[in-house]
Amino acid sequence: MLSQQLAQQRAESQEHPPSTDPTPVPQGSLIDAAIDQLLKEQFGEDDVDYNLKSREKSDLTRLLHVHVECNHGDTLVIVNFPSGYLSCSREEWTSKRFLVHSEKLLATGSKIFADLLSPAKQDRLLKRIKLTGDTISSKFVIDLTPSAEGDDLAAQLIDLSLPPGVTNWWMSKERLRISQYLVSGHDDHCPHHEEVPVDCNKKDTYVPRQQGPSEHLPSIDLDEIETSEPRNIVDYCPVRHRVNIIRLILAIEGYDLVLNSAPRVYTLTSIANILDCTSVIRDSVYTWLLAEPNTDFIDINTEVAFKIAWTLGIDSITRAAFRILVVEKALDTLATLPPVQKDRYTIFGRPRVDLPDDLQTVVQYASQKLVDRVQQTLAQLKSDQFYNIFDILEYKKFIEAGDVIRTALSANSSPNDTLSTSNPDPLRHRLLDELLISFNALFKKLLEYKGWILQKAMGAVDGYHRQSDYDRDRRCYVELPRRAPGSLLISNFSEAQHLLTPWFWEHIASCPTDRDGPYFPDRFLAECVDDFNDRGIRAAMYLSRGSHEKFANLFDFHLENFRNELHSALINLWSTWTKRDLEVPLARTKHLIVALTEEEFQYLPLWAGGLNDGSGGVFQSTVPDADLGPIGPGPAYRTGNTVATDTSSICQSDKTPSEVSTATMTAGRSVNAVPSNAGESTVHDDISVSDSRVSFTPAASTLALADTIAGEDSDDYESIESDEIDEEAWSQVEEPLT
Numbered sequence: 001m002l003s004q005q006l007a008q009q010r011a012e013s014q015e016h017p018p019s020t021d022p023t024p025v026p027q028g029s030l031i032d033a034a035i036d037q038l039l040k041e042q043f044g045e046d047d048v049d050y051n052l053k054s055r056e057k058s059d060l061t062r063l064l065h066v067h068v069e070c071n072h073g074d075t076l077v078i079v080n081f082p083s084g085y086l087s088c089s090r091e092e093w094t095s096k097r098f099l100v101h102s103e104k105l106l107a108t109g110s111k112i113f114a115d116l117l118s119p120a121k122q123d124r125l126l127k128r129i130k131l132t133g134d135t136i137s138s139k140f141v142i143d144l145t146p147s148a149e150g151d152d153l154a155a156q157l158i159d160l161s162l163p164p165g166v167t168n169w170w171m172s173k174e175r176l177r178i179s180q181y182l183v184s185g186h187d188d189h190c191p192h193h194e195e196v197p198v199d200c201n202k203k204d205t206y207v208p209r210q211q212g213p214s215e216h217l218p219s220i221d222l223d224e225i226e227t228s229e230p231r232n233i234v235d236y237c238p239v240r241h242r243v244n245i246i247r248l249i250l251a252i253e254g255y256d257l258v259l260n261s262a263p264r265v266y267t268l269t270s271i272a273n274i275l276d277c278t279s280v281i282r283d284s285v286y287t288w289l290l291a292e293p294n295t296d297f298i299d300i301n302t303e304v305a306f307k308i309a310w311t312l313g314i315d316s317i318t319r320a321a322f323r324i325l326v327v328e329k330a331l332d333t334l335a336t337l338p339p340v341q342k343d344r345y346t347i348f349g350r351p352r353v354d355l356p357d358d359l360q361t362v363v364q365y366a367s368q369k370l371v372d373r374v375q376q377t378l379a380q381l382k383s384d385q386f387y388n389i390f391d392i393l394e395y396k397k398f399i400e401a402g403d404v405i406r407t408a409l410s411a412n413s414s415p416n417d418t419l420s421t422s423n424p425d426p427l428r429h430r431l432l433d434e435l436l437i438s439f440n441a442l443f444k445k446l447l448e449y450k451g452w453i454l455q456k457a458m459g460a461v462d463g464y465h466r467q468s469d470y471d472r473d474r475r476c477y478v479e480l481p482r483r484a485p486g487s488l489l490i491s492n493f494s495e496a497q498h499l500l501t502p503w504f505w506e507h508i509a510s511c512p513t514d515r516d517g518p519y520f521p522d523r524f525l526a527e528c529v530d531d532f533n534d535r536g537i538r539a540a541m542y543l544s545r546g547s548h549e550k551f552a553n554l555f556d557f558h559l560e561n562f563r564n565e566l567h568s569a570l571i572n573l574w575s576t577w578t579k580r581d582l583e584v585p586l587a588r589t590k591h592l593i594v595a596l597t598e599e600e601f602q603y604l605p606l607w608a609g610g611l612n613d614g615s616g617g618v619f620q621s622t623v624p625d626a627d628l629g630p631i632g633p634g635p636a637y638r639t640g641n642t643v644a645t646d647t648s649s650i651c652q653s654d655k656t657p658s659e660v661s662t663a664t665m666t667a668g669r670s671v672n673a674v675p676s677n678a679g680e681s682t683v684h685d686d687i688s689v690s691d692s693r694v695s696f697t698p699a700a701s702t703l704a705l706a707d708t709i710a711g712e713d714s715d716d717y718e719s720i721e722s723d724e725i726d727e728e729a730w731s732q733v734e735e736p737l738t
Helices: 004-016 030-041 052-064 102-107 111-116 117-131 149-162 169-173 238-253 263-273 278-290 296-300 302-311 315-333 357-382 393-410 426-458 465-472 486-490 502-513 526-538 559-578 700-716 726-733
Strands: 075-079 096-100 140-143 663-664 670-675
Touching: 004 302, 030 393, 052 465, 075 238, 096 238, 102 238, 117 140, 117 726, 149 238, 169 263, 169 296, 238 263, 238 278, 238 357, 263 278, 263 302, 278 302, 278 315, 296 302, 296 315, 302 357, 393 426, 393 502, 426 502, 426 526, 465 486, 486 502, 486 700, 502 559
Parallel strands: 075 140
Antiparallel strands: 075 096, 663 670
């Protein structure tokens, strides 16, 4: 009976007084909490002042005898346990009844606790308890026992089931040299405590490796590890679920929260989310993820880290994990052929786990934005306008010289004599014609040099000095049977995929200064440059229109200036694409370009530095303005011709939304008058390929939205089969004011 259990608990509490100095929950910013927690936890195992092992023992003792530890408060917490489950101390887990303070529960801001403590819920629960013949002396009572059936149970099973990377993270203690007090903790259902290993069981084929203290490499490969049965914990455990509910409540009360394993961190995060009190554990989980080298958890179990950080609202880790997921998804999209088992493994072999639908949508939209940026950049690099992308003065001067040559050739006589256009100067025509030929030869040679730069960068991985380092990093998560060399994987990359690798940008930036290479610009372009400069001097008198000095510099191509300016421009481009500016250390993803822009980050929530405010606006395309305004009233509303308002990502409009004015037509309709940079006319005859973004095919999201609206309207409005409006309907329309 409940009353008898409470009486027994009071008697035990007199024998074992509660702790009067519980460790308070860290307050303040995340970084302050992380520093405080790290200073408290990162002592050596032999430190007599603070024994981490004693924390684990205290945690277990407190949970087993929580009714003794927590016997003060106005709220009785009930957590019922199934029978037959043992703890690490060989004690059986039994149902728990303990007291906490309602004001601390409500201080979390949890809507769940507020609902459970509401008069309506309290009356219902107390009536149910009274039917069993029990009496309760506390002011409030809440039953946090998980549902045994129904939709709630199914949802919680999904949220609390451990992914494989979480279950196996205990091996990182030996493999990645992570403290055992962060990753080696036992499961809450632990019937064979003495048999649970701390280190991995090695196969007979294992050979110890020697490595320096500065090397951060796995000491043992995954395929060299034998299965350890006591470490094969189940995906979902009802005892693990209940014990961590109690841990969470104790953390609210201010007791020490011990995070000694990835399963515990993952389970507590899910439970805190279910109970709407994630702020209680945010600082502790943040500290656990940033305790180096445990940051490898973000690189290797990226989806899990992203989900945990998103759930707890940890902005830095959310952004860091998001970078990896977006780039990996973009690599899949840019592949020439669909990657094998892309749902299970990334292109570089990292095991994947499923994300919730809302998080998957965010990653998909951002990766498509990155794909668009990559394809646009590649098109620019491959086009004849390659040098126009950069501010290379020497090249601009060269192009201007070509315009001057063609202008001069279009005239039939020399500007320096009085001959009529019917008597052209043969020498002038020959010199200018030869100069134009030389100009075209140099222009072609410059494009050839650009093509070689791209070709060399695309194939750079074969001799890349850091590729072996990247392959060693991949050993952290790829077993030997699946571990193809990185150079082999990249040899099958499409051109666009190369732009998401660091070696592509490193080589494209270093090409102009490769003095030992066969295509050093001072050698490769020298012959054509000399010929162009010589012919420019000879033809100068026919180009200067009486002012020889005006064109003296125009027809003097300086190779050194061109090389230096090109190198500087490529260095800036390299920096733009590769500058990581990471929020947290990512040691295992150096083989990926993770320098996202705000265009990709916009899909993150506001608290993570994105623009996603929950309205769904960031996922919708810009709605075009109506050119002719509405035609017809009421449900039959339809627009006239429309014009797209999206601007090119290369040439953005310098107008802000505040500069959009509203003009009123004489018919009384209001339309937006949007200022344009195009001058008097927005119609051009020389539309380039880059203007092909304008499309008359509605986006998939727009079609889906239209279907949704149509479905909703069908419940409230009659279906309109035609755009024709009868005279009676028109008669209801007011005439515009004159």
